[in-house]
Amino acid sequence: MVKVVVCGAAGGIGQPLSLLLKQSDLITDLALYDVVNAVGVAADLSHINTKSKVTGYGKTEMDEALKNAHTVVIPAGVPRKPGMTRDDLFKINAGIIRDLAEGVARNCPNAFVLVISNPVNSTVPIVCEVLKKHGVFDPKKVFGISTLDVVRSSRFVSELNSSIDPKNTRVTVIGGHSGVTIVPLLSQIPNGFVDSLSKEQLDALTYRIQYGGDEVVKAKDGAGSATLSMAYAGARFTLTVLSAILEGRSGLVESTYVNLEADAAATAAFKEQTGLDYFAQDVEFGRNGVEKIVALPKLSAYEQGLLDVAIPELKTNIAKGASFITDSA
Ligand code: NAD
Ligand code: LMR
Numbered sequence: 001m002v003k004v005v006v007c008g009a010a011g012g013i014g015q016p017l018s019l020l021l022k023q024s025d026l027i028t029d030l031a032l033y034d035v036v037n038a039v040g041v042a043a044d045l046s047h048i049n050t051k052s053k054v055t056g057y058g059k060t061e062m063d064e065a066l067k068n069a070h071t072v073v074i075p076a077g078v079p080r081k082p083g084m085t086r087d088d089l090f091k092i093n094a095g096i097i098r099d100l101a102e103g104v105a106r107n108c109p110n111a112f113v114l115v116i117s118n119p120v121n122s123t124v125p126i127v128c129e130v131l132k133k134h135g136v137f138d139p140k141k142v143f144g145i146s147t148l149d150v151v152r153s154s155r156f157v158s159e160l161n162s163s164i165d166p167k168n169t170r171v172t173v174i175g176g177h178s179g180v181t182i183v184p185l186l187s188q189i190p191n192g193f194v195d196s197l198s199k200e201q202l203d204a205l206t207y208r209i210q211y212g213g214d215e216v217v218k219a220k221d222g223a224g225s226a227t228l229s230m231a232y233a234g235a236r237f238t239l240t241v242l243s244a245i246l247e248g249r250s251g252l253v254e255s256t257y258v259n260l261e262a263d264a265a266a267t268a269a270f271k272e273q274t275g276l277d278y279f280a281q282d283v284e285f286g287r288n289g290v291e292k293i294v295a296l297p298k299l300s301a302y303e304q305g306l307l308d309v310a311i312p313e314l315k316t317n318i319a320k321g322a323s324f325i326t327d328s329a
Contacts, residue, residue: 002246003029004238005069005108007100008076009056010034010041012227013116013234017075018045018054020235025051026242033057033065034076062100066107073238074100074127075116079225080217086119086178087317094324097123101130109136112241112289113143116234120144120177120257121314122321125278128259129325140289143241144257146182146280147233148226149173152212153184156205161193173209173255174281174296175310176317182210183307187300194300202302244285252285253294262290269295274311278318 004021008014009032018032022045030052032042042056057065066072077093080086097117104111109131117123124144131137153171158164175183184206186194194202208215216226237254244252257280260267270279273296282294299307 001028001068002026002070002242003031003068004071004073004242005031005033005065007033007062007065007072007074008117010037011075012079012224013075013230015041016228016231017073017234017238020231021073021238022048022050022052022054024239024242026239026246027052030054031057031065031069033062035059062103063107066103066111069104069108069111071112071114071238071242072100072104072108073114073116073234074123075230075234076100077117079227080118080213081222081224082218084217086213087122087320089118090122090320093117093119093123094126094321097126098130098325101127102134105131105134105136109134110138110141112141112245114145114234114238114241115143116145116230118178119317119321120146121181121278121317122324124257124259125318125321126324129322133325138289139259139262142259143237143283143289144177144278144280145234145237146173146177146255146257147237148230149177149182149184149209149212149280150255151229151233151236153186153209156208156212157186157189157193160201160205161196164189164193170253172282172297174279175307176257176278176280176314178317179210179313180306181310181314181317183303183310184209185297185299185303187303188297206306241285241289244291245287245289248287250284250286250291253282254285255280256283258283258290258293260293263293266293266295274307274314276311276314276318277322278314
């Protein structure tokens with residue numbers, strides 16, 4: 001049995017994400033949990049003629065939803081409105097994520113946990129600290145989904161160079177998932193892409209990747225943030241990780257925000273380079289989740305400058321998330 005639970009399944013991301021996960025034969029049980037309307041969404045999806053069984057769980061049924069889960073994907077919580085930063089969501093979303101992580105610790109302590117809810121830079125440390133508190137933390141199994149930054153990078157790069165196929169051009173994005181903490185490594189794109197750009201073009205492209213989320217928030221004008229592109233990115237990430245875990249496919253890599261303890265060999269090097277406990281970087285997946293955190297490539301001076309700005313912000317975001325749990329213990 002491979003039970004995947006979507007927490008926040010009736011939301012703007014949750015519904016299309018659940019639809020995309022319903023397409024996969026890797027999943028045998030798709031459990032949809034939300035404080036509103038999950039039962040209705042589940043009834044709807046359950047008619048689709050793929051293998052998985054879909055069940056819906058309402059507000060009081062979190063424990064039942066999470067029981068024996070293999071993987072838990074979390075897009076629960078409030079999205080931004082124009083003028084807000086992701087950190088402004090902490091006040092509401094921190095408590096929601098803490099409670100869901102408590103549910104994971106109680107009901108499926110061995111599950112893989114994939115976090116979408118913002119601010120990701122802080123919500124991932126919250127999940128990890130809750131699991132640590134319960135003695136069930138495995139850093140190889142907790143991921144912040146920053147795939148949307150990668151998806152956007154591929155697309156935006158292809159808009160500048162029509163010979164680049166966005167589907168087959170994966171851009172490594174390191175750091176975290178908010179504003180200046182999003183650091184795209186455009187110098188890694190083959191065939192001298194970055195050298196073909198003027199300084200103005202490079203600045204504009206970097207800014208667009210870092211603030212792509214704001215573009216959508218502004219366009220939706222109060223009706224939320226990215227949902228459909230996020231569902232696409234979230235499904236791509238979830239199914240990649242599941243493919244490595246369940247099918248043993250090797251060489252599968254995505255940039256994702258993880259606790260650096262996930263790869264003992266990489267930890268010392270990353271800590272020396274960044275001084276951080278959490279960081280988004282290319283990760284190779286395996287049967288146990290994180291197989292390897294890929295070493296950072298040589299950064300251009302431009303990218304090193306971006307990283308130098310990202311690190312203090314990340315440090316603050318990480319401390320805020322971790323202390324939300326440790327200070328309340
Ligand atoms: P939404 O408001 O449309 O949906 C959120 C859902 O969560 C709602 O259905 C709500 O009922 C549910 N929910 C609230 N509290 C809950 C709880 N305690 N347990 C279970 N479900 C609960 O919002 P959305 O647009 O789907 O965005 C969800 C989150 O994802 C936001 O925090 C947003 O900022 C974040 N997000 C992250 C990324 C990323 O790249 N990681 C991208 C887009 C959005
Ligand atoms: C995104 O990058 O689109 C998400 O993090 C949502 C947001 O608040 O911008």
